[in-house]
Amino acid sequence: MAMRMSSLFLRTLREDPADAELPGHRLLVRAGYVRRAAPGIYTWLPLGLKVLRRVEAIVREEMDAIGAQELTFPALLPREPYEATGRWTEYGDNIFRLQDRKKSDYLLGPTHEEMFTLAVKDMYSSYKDLPLSIYQIQNKYRDEARPRAGLLRGREFIMKDSYSFDVSDEGLQASYDAHREAYVRIFDRLGFEYVIVAAMSGAMGGSASEEFLAVSAIGEDTFVRNDAGTYAANVEAVVVPQAAPVDASGVPAAHVEDTPDTPTIETLVASLNANHARSDGREWTAADTLKNVLVVLVHPDGTREPLAIGVPGDREVDAKRLEAQVSPAEVEAFEAKDFAANPSLAKGYIGPGVLGETRESKIRYLLDPSIAEGSAWVTGADEEGKHVLDLVHGRDFAADGTIQAAEVREGDPSPDGNGVLHTARGIEMGHIFQLGRKFAEALDLKVLDENGKLVTVTMGSYGVGVSRAVAAIAEGNLDEVGLCWPRNVAPADVHVVATGKNRERDGSVFDKADELTAAFEAAGLEVIYDDREKVSPGVKFKDSELIGIPTIVVVGKSLENGVVEIKDRRSGERREVAVDVAVDEVLAEVRQGRGAKA
């Protein structure tokens, strides 16, 4: 049945809502697709639900096509399985926890690895039962610290999550590849520009992992890629290669110099250039200095561990890269009380002399891999107002290891050696992981192999943000007056506008619009029909542009000449066509549009 604007549960807003930050989200609210119920928690109004269902249907079709089977786990889950894998604790404040009337602990599921693993353990016992891929499309919950960006980062959201179960690593690779291909088809059909990047697996454990990012300036994720298309990675997952050793034979012995009032890299470089001319005559730059950054890791059990990170002075530590490396620990600032607890640290003048597990501070010290063995640095001398020059890595100082935490910048060499990196922003739409045996081991999921021996199953985990996809599509398909849905996910195929004032005065307009609406429906199209009386044509046009159905058919004055107007929402292109061919024309557009990538 056509959605008639005269009765559709919809009120468009002319003003931007106060609680929406992003342009697409503002339009979703203004056009009556969603409403906020609480921070990060949304109501799907009739039009929004239509889009959501269409996205779900595409995801479901492609999952079914690779033989994945749908089931549904509860959203309210008992604590025990999450305790067994350690995630009850690891999730920290990021999950919603509750107790029932008997004081038993429950959580609202953020992801369901545990439940899927236990279901397979319950039902299967032999290698002959595998491979298996199972999935669900379901409400999930995360207690985000800063729920923002509307549906892009909600606290209640809809995800498709699937899991594969295999006996062998080759089997896992095959299941992973099948999902990867299904995801390519899903995102092609959803109609946005995306990029597949190498990803961190974060708190999930596991090894190989890729993300599908919608390319978008408003995205929360930064990714890098090279021009040749041979390398693309989420910035958290970039692995900067260890710099090759350099010859330090010409470097003089390290020497401590007075550098009063130089607690920052900037003041240090100025002081060096003023007072300590280099033998080669070059100016000192920040890149010649070794900056030692201190942070505190807070582990899931609450213990606090100081950590020192050495990076070239011209780079910052990237908070997200660092977090990804140390997860599930969280990163906090190294504060005055931490300095007080570590008297060997001379704030502003900290150097490798005291850093490291075996040195005075006992603080773990990790270096950026760009710091080559044999390279010489200016760095803190662990004494107020003093720095040490010509300090050579491997000759004069050592660290406890390396860490991938320094910022990655536009123009950095591509880690695969092929050109340089460009940075861009994206929205994480899908994530595919090779989880491996972590969950199967924690929950004891074993099957008998061909030789009757118990072997631990290896798993893959694959997610699509379904409600997030709706938001991402909106953000990527809009203009200054409204939304422009790709045809595959639009809440309707055609929006019929009757421009008459009322049925009494403009009966023929409404009659013809009624007739066209019925004909579109008979042809299998979904229709929004603006049949409102006493609403001006201007308001109806504005609403149709705001709502964003791909094809708009205007039945109005020109009906006297036997024509109606067909308007393409995205291009704005209009043409008049004879009334009696309008249905065929629109049908042709719809068929063409559905086949093509938006």
Place this chain on the structure above:
Amino acid sequence: MAMRMSSLFLRTLREDPADAELPGHRLLVRAGYVRRAAPGIYTWLPLGLKVLRRVEAIVREEMDAIGAQELTFPALLPREPYEATGRWTEYGDNIFRLQDRKKSDYLLGPTHEEMFTLAVKDMYSSYKDLPLSIYQIQNKYRDEARPRAGLLRGREFIMKDSYSFDVSDEGLQASYDAHREAYVRIFDRLGFEYVIVAAMSGAMGGSASEEFLAVSAIGEDTFVRNDAGTYAANVEAVVVPQAAPVDASGVPAAHVEDTPDTPTIETLVASLNANHARSDGREWTAADTLKNVLVVLVHPDGTREPLAIGVPGDREVDAKRLEAQVSPAEVEAFEAKDFAANPSLAKGYIGPGVLGETRESKIRYLLDPSIAEGSAWVTGADEEGKHVLDLVHGRDFAADGTIQAAEVREGDPSPDGNGVLHTARGIEMGHIFQLGRKFAEALDLKVLDENGKLVTVTMGSYGVGVSRAVAAIAEGNLDEVGLCWPRNVAPADVHVVATGKNRERDGSVFDKADELTAAFEAAGLEVIYDDREKVSPGVKFKDSELIGIPTIVVVGKSLENGVVEIKDRRSGERREVAVDVAVDEVLAEVRQGRGAKA
């Protein structure tokens, strides 16, 4: 795609699961439809999800047919709207409450009256916008004290809830009637015997209310109806008419008698018959005595209020009827400490002499409406070992009012005066309420009427237990070997069994079964195909009976004679048909079955 048993995520169990009480639920677990994740919380396995989706689709179609519009509210809801209507408190322990990381209060929605009301308030402002009916099909949560009976009373469950919004009472009646008709169609299509009974509206407030009960011996609800079909009510909703006054002019003055050791009705009647012969020579019976039952009401705010209920001595107070009357207060036993706090009460000999708000005990005293004015009773004399005889209601004692709390029994007169009542048990499948203006008033939902005056909207509330329907259908459609799904909700139309041992030895059997499966699918049927190798025909037959698809096609030895067997799961009837007409025969059965009520 056919569900192939060789890869379907399904393991049938030969043994009954320990955690399932009801026959249908045991079969749902054994046949691999559902699994318990926690008390009252279930996982829907692939076959169960298919049934659930078919039930949902029927509900959705019928709701759309009456012009109701689908949307989806969150399951995780902020406290404030529920605070505004008082339900945050009234629900007591029956809802799941939680706090987010900022210590804000949330609940998991048990029903969504508040959210629907606020959505309409947000969007609509004029009588012209109404009537409106909106609905959702969604996970709901109740923290049941004793989650039992499997899916029939879960803590996470799926409901369709809809709400109507009207300006006038007549409008509400029309919306209510439309829903009632839609529900009749839904339950006709779902295929179980049901009865529509008058119901209490309980904690929801409101006036007119009816329930759709699946008639079932295992139901938790008791209902009554008369033979003429003019009266049917949930036992909680039965309104026993006030007995007409009788002439007490011939009754002697009340007189207290010694009745030592008669703290129970039984001992009292024996003592009366031994020591106090009646003037009319009849034996005393329990029906001549007035029993005063004491309970404690615990109000939502925690206050405890004693309550006395006077019923004829041959009837008990019905706990459920009492609870329905006093809701949202809960009923607790009147304990030793309560007697201690009320010294005027002589346990076992309590009478109207001290009961009542204006008498010594100050305890509110309510009478069963069967106690006529002018009727004479034997009842407690408020002194150990003494009763009072010929105590006449209205002459010698009065109460604070009446209460519908006495048990209703088989053979009681029908409240509409038409014959007697029969009792039976049922499962509540649907509930339709005329909520009236309670929620609209609490949340200030007003619209402008035709005269530009603000008027409060009147609402209806309508629920179908979707996951419960799956369970109720299972309970009503089974035999000793398995489930027998009605065709409209079966997870597949036909179950093809290839009885061959393996493809090497019995290639022709598997080839023909493959071919038939493909032909069924091409004809638009959903197929379960038992293509397992190395599984005996006996096991395959048992599994097909357990799973309960309406039509089973066996491809086996008789293929040599060019025939396959078609078996009707419910009747057990089998017939052999020529292979080349098998598809047409099954198609005819499916078409016939879908049209008919199961």
